Structures are given as C-alpha cells and as structure tokens.
Amino acid sequence: MNTAVFHPPVRTLMGPGPSDVNPRILEAMSRPTIGHLDPVFVGMMDEVKAMLQYAFQTTNNLTFPVSAPGSAGMETCFVNLVEPGDKVIVCQNGVFGGRMKENVIRCGGEAIMVEDEWGKAIDLGKVEQALKDHPDAKVLAFVHAETSTGAQSDAATLCALAREHDCLSIVDTVTSLGGTPVKVDEWGADAVYSGTQKCLSCVPGISPVTFSERAEAAIRNRKTPVQSWFLDLSLVMGYWGPGAKRAYHHTAPINTLYALHEALVILQEEGLENAWARHRRNHEALKAGIEAMGMSFVVDEADRLPQLNAVTIPEGVDDAEVRTRLLNDYDLEIGAGLGALAGKIWRIGLMGFASNARNVLFCLGALDSTLTSLGARIESGAAVEAACKVLDAC
Amino acid sequence: MNTAVFHPPVRTLMGPGPSDVNPRILEAMSRPTIGHLDPVFVGMMDEVKAMLQYAFQTTNNLTFPVSAPGSAGMETCFVNLVEPGDKVIVCQNGVFGGRMKENVIRCGGEAIMVEDEWGKAIDLGKVEQALKDHPDAKVLAFVHAETSTGAQSDAATLCALAREHDCLSIVDTVTSLGGTPVKVDEWGADAVYSGTQKCLSCVPGISPVTFSERAEAAIRNRKTPVQSWFLDLSLVMGYWGPGAKRAYHHTAPINTLYALHEALVILQEEGLENAWARHRRNHEALKAGIEAMGMSFVVDEADRLPQLNAVTIPEGVDDAEVRTRLLNDYDLEIGAGLGALAGKIWRIGLMGFASNARNVLFCLGALDSTLTSLGARIESGAAVEAACKVLDAC
Numbered sequence: 001m002n003t004a005v006f007h008p009p010v011r012t013l014m015g016p017g018p019s020d021v022n023p024r025i026l027e028a029m030s031r032p033t034i035g036h037l038d039p040v041f042v043g044m045m046d047e048v049k050a051m052l053q054y055a056f057q058t059t060n061n062l063t064f065p066v067s068a069p070g071s072a073g074m075e076t077c078f079v080n081l082v083e084p085g086d087k088v089i090v091c092q093n094g095v096f097g098g099r100m101k102e103n104v105i106r107c108g109g110e111a112i113m114v115e116d117e118w119g120k121a122i123d124l125g126k127v128e129q130a131l132k133d134h135p136d137a138k139v140l141a142f143v144h145a146e147t148s149t150g151a152q153s154d155a156a157t158l159c160a161l162a163r164e165h166d167c168l169s170i171v172d173t174v175t176s177l178g179g180t181p182v183k184v185d186e187w188g189a190d191a192v193y194s195g196t197q198k199c200l201s202c203v204p205g206i207s208p209v210t211f212s213e214r215a216e217a218a219i220r221n222r223k224t225p226v227q228s229w230f231l232d233l234s235l236v237m238g239y240w241g242p243g244a245k246r247a248y249h250h251t252a253p254i255n256t257l258y259a260l261h262e263a264l265v266i267l268q269e270e271g272l273e274n275a276w277a278r279h280r281r282n283h284e285a286l287k288a289g290i291e292a293m294g295m296s297f298v299v300d301e302a303d304r305l306p307q308l309n310a311v312t313i314p315e316g317v318d319d320a321e322v323r324t325r326l327l328n329d330y331d332l333e334i335g336a337g338l339g340a341l342a343g344k345i346w347r348i349g350l351m352g353f354a355s356n357a358r359n360v361l362f363c364l365g366a367l368d369s370t371l372t373s374l375g376a377r378i379e380s381g382a383a384v385e386a387a388c389k390v391l392d393a394c
Numbered sequence: 395m396n397t398a399v400f401h402p403p404v405r406t407l408m409g410p411g412p413s414d415v416n417p418r419i420l421e422a423m424s425r426p427t428i429g430h431l432d433p434v435f436v437g438m439m440d441e442v443k444a445m446l447q448y449a450f451q452t453t454n455n456l457t458f459p460v461s462a463p464g465s466a467g468m469e470t471c472f473v474n475l476v477e478p479g480d481k482v483i484v485c486q487n488g489v490f491g492g493r494m495k496e497n498v499i500r501c502g503g504e505a506i507m508v509e510d511e512w513g514k515a516i517d518l519g520k521v522e523q524a525l526k527d528h529p530d531a532k533v534l535a536f537v538h539a540e541t542s543t544g545a546q547s548d549a550a551t552l553c554a555l556a557r558e559h560d561c562l563s564i565v566d567t568v569t570s571l572g573g574t575p576v577k578v579d580e581w582g583a584d585a586v587y588s589g590t591q592k593c594l595s596c597v598p599g600i601s602p603v604t605f606s607e608r609a610e611a612a613i614r615n616r617k618t619p620v621q622s623w624f625l626d627l628s629l630v631m632g633y634w635g636p637g638a639k640r641a642y643h644h645t646a647p648i649n650t651l652y653a654l655h656e657a658l659v660i661l662q663e664e665g666l667e668n669a670w671a672r673h674r675r676n677h678e679a680l681k682a683g684i685e686a687m688g689m690s691f692v693v694d695e696a697d698r699l700p701q702l703n704a705v706t707i708p709e710g711v712d713d714a715e716v717r718t719r720l721l722n723d724y725d726l727e728i729g730a731g732l733g734a735l736a737g738k739i740w741r742i743g744l745m746g747f748a749s750n751a752r753n754v755l756f757c758l759g760a761l762d763s764t765l766t767s768l769g770a771r772i773e774s775g776a777a778v779e780a781a782c783k784v785l786d787a788c
Contacts, residue, residue, distance in 0.1 A: 003658070011426065021649075026426070029423055030421060031401065032404050034727075038721070044402075067463055068624065069646075069647065072624045072644075203427055204645040229465070230469045248732070251591055252598065254597060255597040256647065258400060262400070265398070265400075333432065
C-alpha cells in the first residue's frame with residue numbers, strides 16, 4: 001500500500017450543502033491547534049457562544065455548538081427532551097421530519113405524525129388539530145427549512161401554537177440559519193439545532209444548538225437519565241457552561257471551532273439583515289434564469305427558501321447524467337432529489353458564501369449549455385440575461 | 395458586539411492530547427471543501443478505510459472513522475453491541491473505565507465492575523474470575539492505554555480471555571493507536587475505538603473504529619433497535635460501507651477527514667514499527683531527565699505507556715501554578731491529573747508528531763527551571779544532560 005497525498009478538485013458547491021466555504025474560514029481552521037482547556041481557547045468558546053446567540057437571535061444561555069454534525073444536533077434535542085412514554089407531535093413534509101420520528105421512537109417516545117405533501121409548507125390547521133387531539137403531548141417538532149424540498153414553514157406560528165398547548169418546540173433550522181430569518185426568542189422556540197455547512201459557509205462537523213429556559217427546566221426535571229452519555233446536556237454543560245471552571249467532558253473539535261468562530265465573525269461583519277437580503281437577491285436572479293429556460297419550481301412561491309431552489313427536472317432528461325456532466329465538465333455540484341423526489345428534482349443551493357452573482361450566472365450558463373447539448377426542450381440562451389437583469393436592478 | 399478574528403498562540407502540546415499537530419495535516423485540512431457524496435471524496439474515504447486497517451493491523455471490513463470525538467467512538471461500540479439486560483464486564487483502572495460503565499448503564503445493560511488501583515495495569519486474574527463468575531456476560535470492556543494514568547494493560551490476553559468465555563471485547567485504544575502496538579486481528583479484539591488527536595497527531599473531532607465479523611454478526615442479530623440514530627452502524631454503513639452506492643446518512647466532517655487522510659499517509663510513510671520505536675526512544679530520554687531531577691513515575695516500569703508519562707508532583711509544589719507558568723512563560727502545555735489523581739500527578743505527553751527530541755529537551759529544561767525558581771526540592775540542572783545521553787545512544 002502506498003497512498004498518495006489527497007488533493008481535492010476545486011468545485012463550486014451549489015447543492016444542499018456543504019456550500020462553498022469562505023477561504024477565510026479554511027485559513028482560520030488551519031491555525032495551530034491549542035488545548036481544549038487552554039484559557040485562551042475557553043475565551044474563544046465564549047465568543048462563539050455570544051456570536052451564536054446573535055445568529056439565532058436569542059439570549060438563551062444554553063447556546064453552543066454540539067461536537068458532531070447536524071444529525072447529532074437533532075439527536076441532542078430529542079434525547080434530552082423526550083423520555084420514554086412521552087408523546088411528540090412530529091410534522092413531516094420531507095426527509096428530515098421522518099428522521100425526527102426515528103429519534104422519537106428511539107427515545108422510547110410516541111410519535112404523532114402530521115404529514116404534508118413534500119414540497120409544501122406545514123399545514124398550520126392540521127398541527128392545531130393534532131395539538132387539540134393530543135392534549136398530553138409534551139413536544140411539537142418540526143423543520144423550519146426542509147433541506148430535502150426547499151420549503152419553508154411558519155416557525156413563529158408553529159412555536160406559538162406549541163406554547164398555547166403547553167408543548168415544548170423542537171425546531172430544525174439546519175438550512176435556514178444565516179440565510180433566512182431565524183428568530184428564536186421572537187418565535188418562543190424551545191430547542192433549536194442547526195448546521196454549519198449551509199448558510200454559515202463553514203465546514204461540516206459541528207451543530208449549533210440553543211435551548212430556552214423552559215427547555216432547560218424540562219431537562220432538569222427529567223425522571224430518567226439521558227440515554228446518550230456523549231449528548232447528555234447536564235454533562236456537556238460542565239464544559240460549555242458559564243463559570244470559571246470548565247470541566248473536561250470530551251475533547252472539543254478545536255480547529256473546526258476556529259472555523260465556526262471565523263464564520264460567525266464574517267456573519268457579524270455583514271450583518272444578519274444584509275445576509276438575508278443577499279440570499280433573497282441571488283435567489284431572484286436564479287429564479288429569473290430558471291424560468292427563462294422554461295423550467296419550474298417545486299415549492300409555491302410564498303413558501304420557497306431563497307437558499308435552496310428545488311427545480312423540476314424537464315421531461316425526458318436524465319437526472320444523473322446532467323449532474324455528472326456538470327461535475328466533470330464544470331466542477332459544479334448541484335443536488336439530487338431525496339426520497340420521494342429522487343430523479344424528479346434538482347436542488348440548487350445558494351447558501352452563505354456561495355450565494356453570489358458569479359455562482360448564479362455560472363450555474364445558469366452551465367445548466368443551459370448542458371441541457372441544450374442533451375437535446376432537452378428548454379428555452380436556450382435566455383437564462384443568463386434574465387438573471388443579469390434582476391442583478392442589475394438590485 | 396464586535397468580535398475580532400481569533401489568532402491562537404503557538405503552543406507546544408505535551409499534555410494527554412491534543413498533541414502537536416503536524417503542519418502537513420493543518421495544511422491538508424485547509425484544502426477546498428468538496429461534497430460528501432462527490433465521487434472523488436468517496437474514493438478518498440476508501441483510502442482512509444484502508445489506511446486505518448493498517449493502523450489497527452486488521453482486515454476488518456467495518457473499519458472507519460465515526461464523525462465525532464473519541465467519546466462518541468466509545469458510545470458507538472456500546473450502543474451497537476449492548477442491548478437492555480445484557481451483562482458487561484467492565485475493567486476500571488482510571489477515568490475511562492468509569493465512562494464505559496456509564497455507557498453500559500445508559501444502554502440498559504448491567505455493568506459488572508472489575509476495579510484496579512489507578513495507575514496499575516488491569517489484573518488478569520481478577521478478570522478471569524469475573525468471566526467465570528458471570529458465564530452469561532456478553533461483553534468484556536477495557537481500556538488498553540489509560541489516558542488518565544499512563545498505564546497500559548495486556549490487551550492480547552484480555553481479548554483471548556473474552557473469546558475463551560464466549561464474550562465480545564470492546565477495547566479503548568484512544569491513546570495507544572500509532573504510539574504503541576495495537577494489533578486488532580492478532581489480539582482477536584471485536585470492537586475497538588480510538589482518537590485522532592493523540593499519537594496520530596491529527597486534529598480532534600473524529601474517532602476511528604473497527605469491528606470484527608463476530609461483532610458485525612452480533613449487531614445484525616440484535617433484538618432491539620440501536621438507541622442512537624446517529625451512531626446506528628446499520629445506517630452509518632450505508633454511507634461508509636462497501637459497494638458502488640453510498641447513501642446519505644449524515645454530512646461527513648469533510649475537511650477533518652482530509653486531515654485524518656494526511657495523518658495516515660504520514661504514519662504509512664514512517665511505518666508503524668518505526669513510529670513505535672520513536673515513541674519508545676523519546677520516552678526513555680524523558681524518563682532519564684525526570685529521574686535525574688529526582689522525580690518518579692506513577693506507573694510500574696513494565697506497564698508504562700511511552701507516549702503518556704504520569705509523573706508524581708514533588709511534595710510542596712503547587713500543581714496549577716507550575717502548569718500556568720509553563721503555559722505563560724513557555725507556551726508549553728502539560729496535563730493535570732484527573733479524578734483521584736488530580737493535584738497529585740502531571741501527565742506529560744510525547745504523542746505522534748510531538749514525540750521528538752526537541753520537545754523532550756524543551757520540556758525538561760522548562761520544568762527544571764520552573765520548579766527550581768519555585769524552590770522545589772529537585773536535582774536542578776541534570777535533566778537535559780541525562781536526556782541527551784539517551785538520545786545520543788540511540
């Protein structure tokens with residue numbers, strides 16, 4: 001065996017994440033590793049917590065990044081809040097609601113499913129009815145921004161409904177944080193998790209989470225121990241919690257935290273409102289180009305996420321062939337459909353650092369050329385101009 | 395709020411991990427992020443698996459890095475192999491045996507503890523007796539290299555005892571992998587986890603694991619689902635497993651995997667036997683210096699880990715003051731004692747890239763000077779020369 005050093009190709013990442021990582025973040029990550037109990041590192045952790053509070057728009061004390069990917073962030077919320085026998089109302093309108101159901105079951109809870117068509121926002125009326133039908137439910141869990149479909153749901157109303165019915169809320173903001181408004185305190189959300197590799201343009205591997213005081217109280221009042229030692233917040237907080245003494249729990253992913261720190265400094269420099277506006281503007285430009293080609297969106301306009309564009313694949317076009325050509329000919333990655341939407345849609349991400357005019361025009365040009373060369377029935381040649389008009393008008 | 399960019403100090407890391415990261419690894423990690431389903435990335439994953447098989451000295455097919463720190467690697471072994479009601483014999487001779495017990499309990503298992511004094515190797519006779527006393531035990535779990543004390547146990551015999559008594563073995567090699575012989579197939583170990591931030595000199599955040607065919611069969615024959623969705627190997631293997639199709643499970647920590655790939659290329663270049671010999675040589679030099687100062691080791695010579703030196707703090711010396719001075723005056727980190735050994739020992743790591751002559755002499759010089767300036771009763775001035783003699787003789 002004689003394995004060579006690995007040099008990745010330079011791709012443009014316009015799938016559902018990871019998105020293009022800002023070079024500042026890659027550079028920050030490569031700074032010298034220091035100890036996870038070094039006072040200088042502990043100071044940096046405090047800054048990460050404060051900047052995450054800004055990103056989440058919350059004053060929640062229990063706000064920090066879990067030392068594992070978004071799926072573990074999800075699991076952190078469920079294993080800490082759901083005990084055996086607890087009823088959880090789970091909204092499903094895509095892949096990630098289904099994963100929430102799996103989490104509930106594995107915690108010994110009972111999942112009451114409220115299902116909506118994939119690509120639609122969560123139906124508020126159905127959720128309200130489920131809350132009325134199950135007055136003993138402890139938690140309402142839903143996905144704010146469904147990464148599998150590009151649909152956004154009304155998190156403010158869903159969280160308010162949960163509170164009205166004395167439920168805690170668990171909210172997935174993996175794809176929304178930094179791209180569209182996430183307002184944890186204004187919503188009154190109780191347990192919220194996210195990812196770093198979407199609109200924060202950071203590398204994957206850790207998962208920002210935040211918990212309200214109501215959620216903290218629920219954790220303190222548990223009757224059973226949390227089934228995961230690694231994700232048990234009562235232990236994790238010995239390391240991430242306030243106070244002078246930080247106790248060893250596990251070894252934090254130090255360099256990945258350097259990366260998140262830099263991503264949050266960048267977000268702070270731009271400002272949340274400006275970041276949201278940028279995501280909106282580049283989405284409008286991409287949309288103009290996609291529509292100029294005669295292609296359509298999966299999600300109703302009102303519920304569309306600007307950072308994740310689910311586009312219907314034109315009839316007769318081979319999904320995999322197009323994505324392979326984009327990757328091989330253009331070093332451009334766009335996303336496939338998941339689950340029920342596999343083969344039927346593409347997911348074009350415009351997330352974080354990748355949400356820029358260059359990527360919009362590049363993607364439209366490459367897609368137009370590739371589809372045309374494959375004989376797809378699209379309006380060829382009109383996409384880039386249509387997008388430019390939108391960008392010029394902004 | 396206006397948080398500045400974070401620039402860590404340049405430390406020398408001679409604690410219990412993270413150890414100094416090879417600059418090649420930091421550079422590799424900062425290469426452009428690509429998608430976690432990109433064919434080029436999937437090819438790199440196969441190389442990581444093959445190089446981990448070399449590091450673990452195994453042909454186990456199920457060999458890969460868990461996408462979270464060593465504690466999650468431990469939890470992966472327990473949640474997949476232990477079901478409610480299962481009896482697990484857990485050896486405890488330091489902090490990490492205690493964490494294994496916690497894992498067993500949280501899986502609904504029954505932990506039979508075999509306890510030894512901290513700093514001692516695991517007593518083989520006591521383990522054999524426990525296996526005889528509990529013929530229905532399913533698993534024997536132990537720590538090969540106790541990071542909290544620097545003691546090494548006889549993994550080959552412990553694994554053989556487990557097999558004789560029809561038990562699976564779970565083995566912690568967090569601190570041994572790459573530093574002292576870890577021979578998974580020769581031992582007949584069944585589930586083995588490790589860390590990246592010790593003798594592999596890589597950044598922390600992921601955890602190499604390997605499972606024997608016996609362990610795989612036990613997982614396939616489970617009666618209950620694994621309690622963790624994130625760590626459920628039947629799902630994780632859809633992504634890391636063999637075969638053309640890699641199914642999405644979670645987003646892998648892409649850049650951290652670049653780092654591990656580079657760390658394993660470096661290990662392969664040096665060769666395992668050479669790496670073990672280097673760790674041994676630098677330990678001998680440090681030991682000569684420590685003893686020349688009149689200080690002693692916690693662990694009996696036969697059971698000492700060369701990569702983690704537990705040294706008794708001289709009487710009357712303030713643990714924290716010395717470590718703070720070393721950090722502030724020399725940018726040098728050494729480790730404190732944990733649990734029962736807190737305040738009584740220092741843990742001096744010579745792990746991976748940090749196991750070199752420069753670090754040995756630097757640490758001895760800084761320690762000698764600091765202890766002397768604090769009025770400690772040590773033999774001043776003799777340490778560096780004693781260490782040099784050993785290094786010269788090699």
